[in-house]
Amino acid sequence: GAVVSQHPSWVICKSGTSVKIECRSLDFQATTMFWYRQFPKQSLMLMATSNEGSKATYEQGVEKDKFLINHASLTLSTLTVTSAHPEDSSFYICSARDGEGPRKDYGYTFGSGTRLTVV
Amino acid sequence: DQQVKQNSPSLSVQEGRISILNCDYTNSMFDYFLWYKKYPAEGPTFLISISSIKDKNEDGRFTVFLNKSAKHLSLHIVPSQPGDSAVYFCAASGGTDKLIFGTGTRLQVFP
Numbered sequence: 488g489a490v491v492s493q494h495p496s497w498v499i500c501k502s503g504t505s506v507k508i509e510c511r512s513l514d515f516q517a518t519t520m521f522w523y524r525q526f527p528k529q530s531l532m533l534m535a536t537s538n539e540g541s542k543a544t545y546e547q548g549v550e551k552d553k554f555l556i557n558h559a560s561l562t563l564s565t566l567t568v569t570s571a572h573p574e575d576s577s578f579y580i581c582s583a584r585d586g587e588g589p590r591k592d593y594g595y596t597f598g599s600g601t602r603l604t605v606v
Numbered sequence: 607d608q609q610v611k612q613n614s615p616s617l618s619v620q621e622g623r624i625s626i627l628n629c630d631y632t633n634s635m636f637d638y639f640l641w642y643k644k645y646p647a648e649g650p651t652f653l654i655s656i657s658s659i660k661d662k663n664e665d666g667r668f669t670v671f672l673n674k675s676a677k678h679l680s681l682h683i684v685p686s687q688p689g690d691s692a693v694y695f696c697a698a699s700g701g702t703d704k705l706i707f708g709t710g711t712r713l714q715v716f717p
Contacts, residue, residue, distance in 0.1 A: 497647075519703055521704070523707075528710075530608075530707045532707075533706070533707075580649050597649030597651070598649050599647075599649045600647060602647060
């Protein structure tokens with residue numbers, strides 16, 4: 488089945504630095520990838536939709552200059568948290584849409600997530 | 607505004623019995639609903655889905671029911687097993703690629 492690899496699985500960084508998270512579709516091409524954020528005991532909140540070869544579409548309230556998304560190829564999207572602060576500490580998850588995937592699961596495959604801790 | 611809600615943050619069920627997880631939505635444009643299972647520090651894994659043109663979909667121990675007039679769906683797990691213990695999210699989509707997730711219900715199945 489479709490596999491999405493997300494790296495790193497966890498990262499600790501100092502306040503003010505930037506962190507890059509990678510999301511790769513391993514066995515399919517994904518023209519669209521999604522980035523979510525989850526706070527403890529809360530829902531997965533969609534941050535942005537990443538489109539290959541074009542600018543990402545950000546959800547309301549998400550700072551595009553702080554959360555830079557690049558979807559340079561059909562198998563890779565990156566999320567860079569710039570000038571990270573402790574309030575950015577969260578669990579970030581990506582998902583990719585396999586256009587050839589079965590309709591029954593809408594073709595979404597999720598990465599394993601990245602735990603970001605800003606100290 | 608929370609378009610997809612799971613009002614029960616947690617549920618505890620004895621092994622072998624039925625688990626019923628509920629989900630309500632407000633957007634009548636949603637036409638596809640999915641249930642995901644999630645363990646801590648992992649991404650969600652797909653369980654079962656249902657189109658708005660149906661009112662029931664079954665896959666092994668999992669059955670999803672959809673009541674469009676009430677904007678309500680539920681996931682039934684029968685029989686419940688200890689390995690089912692996880693957080694369950696319902697999600698909805700309406701004409702776009704975006705999935706809107708509910709707040710999650712933590713299911714604990716005890717022996």
